[in-house]
Amino acid sequence: MEPLWKIEDVDQSSSDLVGFFKISAVGDDDPTKEKVIEAIRINVESIRIFLYSDDPERATRSKTVNQSFLNKLAQTAGDFVANYSSDGENAELESRLLERISLDAGYRTAQLDALLTPEYAHLISPDKSPELRINLPETATADQQSLAVDLMRTASIVKIVFGRRLRRSQIGIWFAKTTDKDEKSFVEKKTQLASVLFLYFRELKEIADVGLSAENHVIYAQKRLDIFKANFVDQEADNVKNQHVKQLGLWAFAISAAFFIASLVAPLLGGSQHLVNFAYIGAAASAGTWLSFSLRKAELGFLDLATLEEDRLNPVGRIIFVVLLTFVLALMLKAHIVDISIGTTKVTPDDRIMAIVLGVLAGIAERSLSAAISTRAGDIIGSAGKVNTTSGAGAR
Secondary structure, X not given: OOOOEXXXXXXXXOXXXXXXXXXXXXXXXXXXXXXXHHHHHHHHHHHHOOOOOOOHHHHHHHHHHHHHHHHHHHHHHHHHHHHOOOOOOOHHXXXXXXXXXXXXHHHHHHHHHHHHOOOOEEEEOOOOOOEEEEOOOOOOOHHHHHHHHHHHHHHHHHHHXXXXXXXXXXXXXXXXXXXXXXXXXXXXXHHHHHHHHHHHHHHHHHHHHHHHHOHHHHHHHHHHHHHHHHHHHHHHHHHXXXXXXXXXXXXXXXXXXXXXXXXXXXXXXXXXXXXXXXXXXXXXXXXXXHHHHHHHOOOOOOHHHOOOOOOOOOHHXXXXXXXXXXXXXXXXXXOOOOOOEEOOEEOOOOOHHHHHHHHHHHHHOHHHHHHHHHHHHHHHHHHHHHHHHHHHHHHO
């Protein structure tokens, strides 16, 4: 059957775009009665009269946007001509194509609006490791400057969090290659993480462009940034905390196991019970350090995602540090420099059970432990210095 509608090319030699067209009836039908044809005609006309920006880069990008939209309209027109029914049952076709035109037009409008918005932020190397570069307007207010600093700090934290995840993915790829296993899942995971990271940075760029475009936009941009931080915590905090707990737990288990093996081997090599008890203390302190983080960091804030520990010690360094501090505490107890009692029971490293209790409690209270030992050591050395000074004064 011969089609009822035809598509004709239209000469638009004055335009940089190609593929202008119009739909007309083959017979005497009035094209204006068809909503799809009218919608296509209006949108094609809007492309034809579109004025490009004086900025060469924006002009090129707007041309790309309009050419893409024109191509989509041509595809919709082709679908209309090919699927139009002469019996009048075209309601479903009309609804589907009108919805497509509306969505395509809305997407085009959003893209053109973005081109007209002044750009104060730029994404550097978006396909590799994105960075947010902000150029403050010459008339930037103090609030806009503060917003820019907050945005750069936020971008840095986002990059740190995803940097850890991307490194783990890269390790997975390397391990798969080394063991001749399928690396596809690791590559897909890395690609997915890179895409999510780009989306986060693009949102930060949009917030920067809005907030720096006008002084009265700063409050809105700051609220958007606060919402961004809250959403980022909701999305990433569990992963960050669980990975740290897992890594800390693995090191705690390894070091505890080493001390436990030492407690078994020491007697065979003629080691005393005191040495065995110190091995128990080391094993217990390692386990206590692992418990400490979960007890201290029940919830993570945005800044916590980048720096989980204020002293910036890595898991193995932290465990070794706490174990050594616990050994110092045990030596001080053994030398009766300090005393610790739980109820009426005196804690001593000479008892096996008490040694384990001491190690666990010292690991859990690692922050208080370091402060207490530092203070006590300062008091002892300080008092020794005073004695020496007094003795010297008497000799003179």
